[in-house]
Amino acid sequence: MTQLFQQQQLKVTNSLSGKKEVFVPLKEGYVGMYVCGPTVYSNVHLGNCRTFMSFDMIFRYLKHLGYKVRYVRNITDAGHLENDADDGEDKIAKKAKLEQLEPMEVVQRYTVDFHETLQKFNLLPPSIEPTATGHIIEQIEIIQKIIAQGYAYEKNGSVYFDVIKFNASHDYGKLSGRKLEDMIASTRELTAQEEKKNPQDFALWKKAEPQHIMRWPSPWGDGFPGWHLECTAMSTKYLGEQFDIHGGGMDLKFPHHECEIAQAEACNTTSPVNYWLHANMLTLNGKKMSKSTGNNIYPAEIFSGENTILSKPFSPSVVRFFMMQAHYTSILDLSDSALQASEKGYHKLMEGLKSLDSLDTSNTSDFDVATWKQQCYTAMNDDFNTPVLIAHLFEAVRQINLINDGKATITQEHKQELQDTLSTFVFLVLGLTAPSGENGASETLEGVLRLLIDLRNKARVNKDFVTSDKIRDELIAMGIQLKDSKEGTTFTIN
Numbered sequence: 001m002t003q004l005f006q007q008q009q010l011k012v013t014n015s016l017s018g019k020k021e022v023f024v025p026l027k028e029g030y031v032g033m034y035v036c037g038p039t040v041y042s043n044v045h046l047g048n049c050r051t052f053m054s055f056d057m058i059f060r061y062l063k064h065l066g067y068k069v070r071y072v073r074n075i076t077d078a079g080h081l082e083n084d085a086d087d088g089e090d091k092i093a094k095k096a097k098l099e100q101l102e103p104m105e106v107v108q109r110y111t112v113d114f115h116e117t118l119q120k121f122n123l124l125p126p127s128i129e130p131t132a133t134g135h136i137i138e139q140i141e142i143i144q145k146i147i148a149q150g151y152a153y154e155k156n157g158s159v160y161f162d163v164i165k166f167n168a169s170h171d172y173g174k175l176s177g178r179k180l181e182d183m184i185a186s187t188r189e190l191t192a193q194e195e196k197k198n199p200q201d202f203a204l205w206k207k208a209e210p211q212h213i214m215r216w217p218s219p220w221g222d223g224f225p226g227w228h229l230e231c232t233a234m235s236t237k238y239l240g241e242q243f244d245i246h247g248g249g250m251d252l253k254f255p256h257h258e259c260e261i262a263q264a265e266a267c268n269t270t271s272p273v274n275y276w277l278h279a280n281m282l283t284l285n286g287k288k289m290s291k292s293t294g295n296n297i298y299p300a301e302i303f304s305g306e307n308t309i310l311s312k313p314f315s316p317s318v319v320r321f322f323m324m325q326a327h328y329t330s331i332l333d334l335s336d337s338a339l340q341a342s343e344k345g346y347h348k349l350m351e352g353l354k355s356l357d358s359l360d361t362s363n364t365s366d367f368d369v370a371t372w373k374q375q376c377y378t379a380m381n382d383d384f385n386t387p388v389l390i391a392h393l394f395e396a397v398r399q400i401n402l403i404n405d406g407k408a409t410i411t412q413e414h415k416q417e418l419q420d421t422l423s424t425f426v427f428l429v430l431g432l433t434a435p436s437g438e439n440g441a442s443e444t445l446e447g448v449l450r451l452l453i454d455l456r457n458k459a460r461v462n463k464d465f466v467t468s469d470k471i472r473d474e475l476i477a478m479g480i481q482l483k484d485s486k487e488g489t490t491f492t493i494n
C-alpha cells in the first residue's frame with residue numbers, strides 16, 4: 001500500500017540551516033519527534049499553549065501522511081532554575097515553599113492543569129510523556145560520559161560543561177547563530193566564589209545545599225541535574241542518539257537547545273537532531289505577555305470571559321482556530337477583535353460543513369475537487385502552512401454556498417470527496433471540534449441547565465433559599481458554576 005508521504009513532499013523550516021528543507025526521516029515511514037514540555041510550577045501559559053498546539057498540528061499532519069510517529073514531550077519537574085546563570089532557585093521548590101506544599105504537590109497540581117487545558121484545546125496526548133525526576137539515573141550516566149570525553153569538570157560537588165573546550169572541536173552556537181567569541185566579549189567577569197571556569201559553562205549537575213529539598217545521590221554527592229540535561233537524557237532514551245524532529249518555543253533556542261546539542265555531541269559522534277523546528281510567540285494587544293505588567297491572560301479566563309481584556313468568553317475551538325490562522329513560525333497577536341473575527345470565521349466554516357451534508361447533487365460538477373484537494377496538501381507540505389490551508393477551506397465553503405443557492409452544481413462522487421477532505425483537514429489535521437452549545441455544553445445539557453437556572457431563580461423570587469442554594473451547591477459539586485449578573489444567570493462547566 002502506498003502511503004500519502006510517498007506522494008506528498010513535505011518541506012520544513014529547519015532552524016539549524018535557516019532554510020526550508022525537504023523532510024526525509026532517518027527511517028522511511030517512521031518519525032521521531034521530541035518537544036520540550038512545560039515546567040510545572042504554575043498554570044500553563046497561553047503562549048505555551050500555542051507552542052504545544054503548533055506541534056500537535058504537526059504531529060497530526062505527520063500521522064495523516066501515514067508516518068508512524070513517536071512523539072515525546074517531557075514534563076520538567078526538577079532542575080529548572082529561575083535564571084539561566086545556574087545560580088537561581090529551583091522554580092518548583094520556590095513555589096512549594098511559597099505555598100507550603102511538597103514540591104511533588106506543586107508538580108501534581110500543575111501537571112493536571114496542563115493536561116486539562118490541553119485537552120480543552122483538543123490536543124492529542126504525546127506517545128510518551130517522561131519526567132525529569134523519573135530519569136535521574138540516565139542523566140547521571142550522560143554526565144559520566146561527557147566527563148570521560150573531557151568536556152565537563154567537577155567542582156565542589158557540581159559538574160559543569162566546558163563550553164570553551166567543546167567549541168575548540170565543535171561549533172557551539174550553530175543553532176542560535178551565535179559566536180562564542182561574541183558571547184565571551186559581552187559577558188561579565190567571573191567572581192572569585194564562582195566555580196565555573198568560564199561564564200559560558202553551564203551546569204550538568206548542581207550540588208544541593210542542606211536546605212534544598214529536591215535532591216538525589218550521585219557520584220559527586222547529593223544534588224540535582226541541570227535543566228538542559230533532562231531533554232538530552234529523555235530524547236536519547238526514547239528516540240535514539242539521532243532523531244528526526246526537535247521542537248519547542250523560539251525562546252528555547254538559546255541557551256536550552258544549544259546546550260542540548262552540545263551535550264549530545266559531547267558524548268556521541270553524531271549531531272542529535274536533523275530538523276529543529278521552532279514555534280513563534282504569542283503577544284497580547286501588540287505587546288509581549290508578562291505577568292508583572294498585567295498584560296497577561298490564562299486559557300481559563302478566555303473560556304469564562306472573566307477578564308478585563310476580552311468583551312466576552314471564547315470557546316477553546318475558536319481559540320484553536322485563531323491560532324491555526326497564523327503560520328506557526330510567525331508572531332501572532334491576540335486581541336478581542338482578532339478573536340471575534342476568528343469566531344465568525346470558525347462558525348462560517350462549520351456552517352459550510354453542515355450545509356454540505358444536505359447538498360443536492362447533479363450529473364455535472366462546477367468544482368474541481370481534485371485540484372482543490374491537492375492545493376490543501378500543497379499548503380500543508382509547505383512547512384505546515386495552516387493559514388493558506390484555511391484560505392482553501394473557505395474557498396470550498398464559498399463553492400458549497402454557491403451550490404446551495406442553485407448557482408453551481410456538484411456530482412455525488414465529488415461531494416463525497418469534498419466531504420472526506422474537508423473533515424480530514426478541519427477535524428483531523430487542524431484539530432478543530434464542531435461547535436457545542438453555550439460553554440461547551442451539548443444542546444440537551446444546555447436545555448437542562450436552563451431549566452434548573454429557571455427553577456432556582458423562581459425559588460429565589462419566592463424567598464425559598466433552601467431550594468435555590470441546593471440547586472447552586474449541587475451544580476458546583478458537579479463542576480458547574482452559576483454566575484448572576486444584571487443580564488441574567490450564566491454558567492460555566494469546568
Ligand SMILES: [Zn+2]
Nearest residue numbers: 036037231256
Ligand atoms: Zn528541553
